[in-house]
Amino acid sequence: MSPEFDDPLRLFLGxxxxxxxxxxxxxxxxxxxxxHAAWAPVVVSLAVLGIVGTRTExxxxxxxxxxxxxxxxxPGLTLLAFIAVFIFFEANYYPLxxxxxxxxxxxxxxxxxxxxxxxxxxxxxxxxxxxxxxxxLLPCINVWFWDLSGQADPRVPMVNGIVFVLLTAGVxxxxxxxxxxxxxxxxxxxxxxxxxxFNITMGASQYSDxxxxxxxxxxxxxxxxDEFILAGIxxxxxxxxxxxxxxxxxxxxxxxxxxKGKGKHLFLTAFVLSALPAILFTLFMAPRNEAxxxxxxxxEKPSTLARLQAIAVYPFLELISAKWNGLWxxxxxxxxxxxxxxxxxxxxxxxxxxxxxxxxLLAYYQVNTFFExxxxxxxxxxxxxxxxxxxxxxxxxxxxxxxx
Numbered sequence: 001m002s003p004e005f006d007d008p009l010r011l012f013l014g015x016x017x018x019x020x021x022x023x024x025x026x027x028x029x030x031x032x033x034x035x036h037a038a039w040a041p042v043v044v045s046l047a048v049l050g051i052v053g054t055r056t057e058x059x060x061x062x063x064x065x066x067x068x069x070x071x072x073x074x075p076g077l078t079l080l081a082f083i084a085v086f087i088f089f090e091a092n093y094y095p096l097x098x099x100x101x102x103x104x105x106x107x108x109x110x111x112x113x114x115x116x117x118x119x120x121x122x123x124x125x126x127x128x129x130x131x132x133x134x135x136x137l138l139p140c141i142n143v144w145f146w147d148l149s150g151q152a153d154p155r156v157p158m159v160n161g162i163v164f165v166l167l168t169a170g171v172x173x174x175x176x177x178x179x180x181x182x183x184x185x186x187x188x189x190x191x192x193x194x195x196x197x198f199n200i201t202m203g204a205s206q207y208s209d210x211x212x213x214x215x216x217x218x219x220x221x222x223x224x225x226d227e228f229i230l231a232g233i234x235x236x237x238x239x240x241x242x243x244x245x246x247x248x249x250x251x252x253x254x255x256x257x258x259x260k261g262k263g264k265h266l267f268l269t270a271f272v273l274s275a276l277p278a279i280l281f282t283l284f285m286a287p288r289n290e291a292x293x294x295x296x297x298x299x300e301k302p303s304t305l306a307r308l309q310a311i312a313v314y315p316f317l318e319l320i321s322a323k324w325n326g327l328w329x330x331x332x333x334x335x336x337x338x339x340x341x342x343x344x345x346x347x348x349x350x351x352x353x354x355x356x357x358x359x360x361l362l363a364y365y366q367v368n369t370f371f372e373x374x375x376x377x378x379x380x381x382x383x384x385x386x387x388x389x390x391x392x393x394x395x396x397x398x399x400x401x402x403x404x
Contacts, residue, residue, distance in 0.1 A: 005225065008073050009178050012170035013230070016218050019163075020237035020274075021045070023140035026112075027240075027277045030143065031136075031285070036116050038147040045144070075183045076173045076190075083169050083194050087162050090204040095158050097206030104130045105208055106157050109139035113146050120285070128290035135278055135286075137240040138208045157206045165203040168214040169194045172390045175221040176397045185400060189393045192330075198323040202386045212241040213387040216248055220391055223256070224346055224398065228263035229270045231256075236274025244361065244384065246278055251356050255349050295369035303366050307373045311365050314377045318385065328385070334396050342399040350395045354388075 005013065025048065026041040096102050107130055111122035123132050145156045169190055176186035193199065203210060215238035222231035232253075239249035253271050257264055272279075295303030319328040335342065343351045361384060365373065 005227075006073070006174060006178050008076065008170065009174040009221075012167050012174060013218055013221070015163075016167050016171065016214055017230070017233065017237075019141055019160075019167075020137065020215065020234075021048075022144040023137045023240070024237070024274065024277055026140040026144045026147070027136060027281075030112055030140075031119065032280065034117070038113075038150060040147070041144050042148050073174075073177075075187060076170075076177060079173065079187055079190060080166060080170055083190075084162070084166055086195065086200050087165050087203050090200050091158050091162050094201070094204045096154065097157065097161065097204070100131075100208075101157065101206035104134065105138050105206065106142065106154075108136060109142040109146070109157070110152055112136070112139055113143045113152050123285070123287045125287065125290055131291075133286045133289045134208070134242055135240040135246065135281055137237060137277070138211050140277075141211075158204075161204060161206040161210065164210045164214055165194070168210065168217060168390050171214070171217050171221060172394055175217070175394060176401070178221075179224070179398060180401045185397055189397045192327055193389050193393050196323075196325055196327060198325075198382075199386060199389070202383070207383065208242050208245075209383045209387040212238065212245045212248070213390050215241060215245070216387070217390045217394060219249075219252065220350060220394055223252075223349070226263065228267040232267040232270030233274045236271050236276075236278070239275045239278035240281070244387070246282070247360055248353075248357055249275065249278075251360065252349075252353050255352055255356075259349060291370045292368050293370045295367055298369060301369040303369055307369065308366055310373045310377065311362055314374070315362075315381065318377070318381050321382075323382065324385075327389075331392060331396060334400070338396075338399045341402050342395065345402070347395065347399060347402070350391075350398075354392070354395070357388075 022041070022045055025044050029035050029041045029044055097106065108122050111119050115121060122130070125132075142157050142160060145160065146152050149156065172193065173186050173190040176189060177183065180186065194203070215234050219231050219234035219238060222228075222234060235249045235253055239246045249271075253268070256267055293301050295301055295307075319332065341347070365376065
């Protein structure tokens with residue numbers, strides 16, 4: 001029997017869901033229906049919230065009670081406050097984020113907010129370095145808050161970046177606590193994942209990798225708790241974060257549909273509906289990827305054995321890199337020591353997902369020969385590992401809890 005969610009976990013999952021649905025609504029209001037009035041997404045969001053809330057209250061006769069946080073949740077809240085201090089100071093030192101923040105994600109948000117009927121100029125091939133084919137969840141979320149404030153305030157992406165990091169940390173921390181009702185393991189796992197200097201810098205980067213990591217983790221937590229509708233919604237939102245998020249969502253949804261048991265139809269319905277922005281964007285809006293050469297057919301840049309060797313070796317060099325302070329070595333040690341526990345029961349779907357997802361990414365590195373492989377791996381693999389880290393820690397943590 002899966003445990004009910006504690007109040008803190010409900011809060012963090014609800015906040016993540018609310019932000020994602022704001023981006024969902026902004027996409028349809030601004031980009032599908034072409035309503036460029038700044039108030040439109042905010043009004044639609046409030047209307048949806050009011051309708052759903054009223055219907056739920058009338059149907060289930062909900063009695064609203066103040067959530068229970070303290071005690072026994074003060075250890076977790078203390079750690080989150082500690083993480084917030086580090087992220088806040090790093091974000092203020094890094095107010096515009098990293099390269100991809102101002103050249104990709106925040107640039108797209110400005111096109112949507114300021115471009116009016118010409119917002120789709122962001123798909124111009126001349127801007128290929130801005131990854132014009134990437135989905136738009138993070139820009140749409142930032143645009144929703146710009147609509148609310150009435151201006152393209154650069155502090156909005158910075159604050160949202162901090163919020164996404166804290167939501168991810170909160171879901172990991174209280175997700176593990178929800179399954180164990182003890183603090184040592186959740187505190188250790190969360191501190192290890194979010195207090196590394198490299199992870200603090202990445203957390204303040206305003207990259208969509210943070211959002212990808214959040215919605216992947218939310219989906220896994222809900223799957224492990226048999227909350228299939230929520231899991232489907234979070235996977236649908238995940239598919240609109242990045243191309244890597246789309247791949248992850250499709251793989252996990254496919255594994256879920258192959259799994260025996262109840263809830264698959266509810267899961268699939270929720271997934272397809274919440275993935276509508278990703279589906280519409282991919283089929284009707286996204287330009288071709290200008291940074292793609294099929295090395296399997298190209299005579300100028302073929303996929304070579306040397307490229308395959310680099311792809312096979314470099315991940316191990318990345319895992320032992322000083323930037324991770326030995327964290328991935330500890331994770332690999334945990335995987336080796338508890339591999340049987342990590343592939344049993346409900347955890348089997350997580351093991352299959354990580355294997356297939358990493359296999360798909362490494363295959364893409366081999367097939368797409370547009371970039372020089374060593375440079376490409378050095379600049380992107382660490383971000384993939386950063387996005388996967390909370391989900392991997394959740395998987396490892398559950399296996400340790402199952403062992404005990």
